[in-house]
Amino acid sequence: MSNSESPLTHTVGHNYGSTQSTSGTSQDGGAIGRRPNVPGFVANNAGMLYIISSQFFFASMNLSVKMLNSLEPPVHALEVIVVRMGITLICCVIYMIVTGVSDPIIGPKGVRTLLIIRGISGFLGLCGLYLSLQYLSVADATVLTFLTPLATAVAGCLLLKEGYSVTQGVAGVFSLLGVVLIARPPFLFNSMPAVIPDRYYLQEATPMQRLMAVGASMIGVVGATGAYTSIRAIGKRAHPMHVMTFFSLWCTVMASLGMVIFNIPVVYPRSWQWSLLLLMVGVFGFVAQTLLTLGLQRETVSRGSTGVYVQMLFAVVLERLIFGVVPSLLSVLGATIIMSSALCVVVGDHPVPLHDSFTHLIIS
Template identity: 80%
Template sequence: MSNNKSPLIHTTAAGHDYGSTRPIASTSQDGEAINGQRNVPGFVANNAGMLYIIASQFFFASMNLSVKMLNSLEPPVHAFEVIVVRMGITLICCVTYMIVTGVPNPIIGPRGVRTLLVFRGISGFIGLCGLYLSLQYLSIADATVLTFLTPITTAVTGSLLLREGYSVIQAVAGVFSLLGVILIARPPFLFNHILATNLDGPGTTPAQRLWAVGIAMIGVVGATGAYTSIRAIGKRAHPMHVMTFFSLWCTIMASLGMVIFDIPVVYPRSWRWSLLLLMVGVFGFLAQILLTLGLQRETVSRGSTGVYIQMLFSVVLDRLIFGVVPSLLSVLGAMIIVSSALCVVLTKPVPTHVSTTDSTA
């Protein structure tokens, strides 16, 4: 749980409380724990943040699958255009929802966290670009492994900046989860150094590969800032505010990138092309809102561990859509990831009592 002394989380007070980020233990009228028949709902309530994050990873994997299918069509679509379409759809959905439901300040966000919201949007764009641009010269396996360095870095920033606890169990689970990711991705630079440069793409030079790794590391820094800022914002902003700033800055900066680098716009030429692009936007929206809900309810170190489950979903979708049979190492890696995630969930301390008069900033 977060420490109330963190200046990032409690420096300002917002005019609205958009929901508690702390689980409240369910009790009977006598003050005793509820009976065994209600244990499952209590478990879900106490671990809502982690369950939101796990659900978000399914939609992230579905979005990546849509992007992969989209890239197999002609003509190819530049990453910046994919970002504009995906985040443009997300922006419209977020603003529409807040206007219809009457959420205050749908465009500028609530007072006290606007700077954090802007930082979340810009850092999220950097993280997204780092992943997409690194794929130009890196294999998917290499790029994926590099992005999963983010949970490790966010655990450090959460501890240093937000003063969140980081237990030995969380550290061990994070290390084992990373091991599971490596077993599934099997990056050539670890499993077969000789073939590493050959799998990145035709004509890839060592300098290009070094550039791509550097871009990926910048993406990790951006994703770390995004994860940490979401937790710092907490319940002081509606999840749609967080989503709006992320999608707005991604749309603006990707559009400027297309203009600056003179990237041509590719228009739809078939219904399948349009459908896949729409799926990228819808799946991305659902994934991001679920991730935001999860990170608002979890510590950075614990919540970011849940993103490893995306590798398991990716393996399953590959099998169902493309008929790819996972290898023994992939199965082993998936088992490690699931076991680590369950270990983190089951060892979460549940508060015995939370006073209804307890005030939070």
């Protein structure tokens, strides 16, 4: 069933998928205006490749956040959000002003409500993740966030009238299995050692703190599901920087209000490592969000969200390169399952466009 039947995806006004004029032919499920020097595989799977690339930067950002939490005094999650999203907001606005994108602040007509929903739901998703990282390991927090693809697939079917193939369903289940093998949450693998050095876990979380962190993570899953679904519903009716501007604006405002309401003190940099880590969070988050937005605008949420599982693979690799952590046999097995599942989705399924011009490949 085509998602064009959903009123959420009804096209009104400018289509940012056709901002670059190229010649080409249109075929059902084919790329419009495909450049001759772009391989067909890349053009047909541009959205998934964007999403997979974004997961490297998300994994880098999560490790940076966890390292920030290990500093004394630790940086509260809301302060990290203010700094990170403030950097993103400034970058987005400057980009749109310099390149002449229309309506840089309020966004184009017809999708402003969806942009607001994207901003609020994105804040909930980000806040839930950062709060959970205060008392959970990166592995445990990541494995909980991987409930998002399953929830997003259901939301896409119900709200956007998107299809969900058997290949995507099987790949999703096997990918989740791979994530569990890599993360090895304690409630399933009590005897297995942690995959990140103990120096990043200076305080042992109490059962209540861990339960609160899990609850925060579940709120983050709900928020991320709303964010993914709204981005897909917006599609190419808004520039990617419009989507990111609303996201970063709402996150900055709501996190700032949260710090005032809950009387959370501002922690100022006391070392160059502090400043560097916070800058890394901002830069990695901006690049990751840009790539994710570009990808979700080109993919159905059920297919695109499957690529999110690759983040766990990047986390394992980064831990090996940066911290010298040697992955266990279970981690290698889980990584193999994740990569195989993602490859099956990319090769076996083809993206279903919201409307014809959505398969136009933008290279910027």
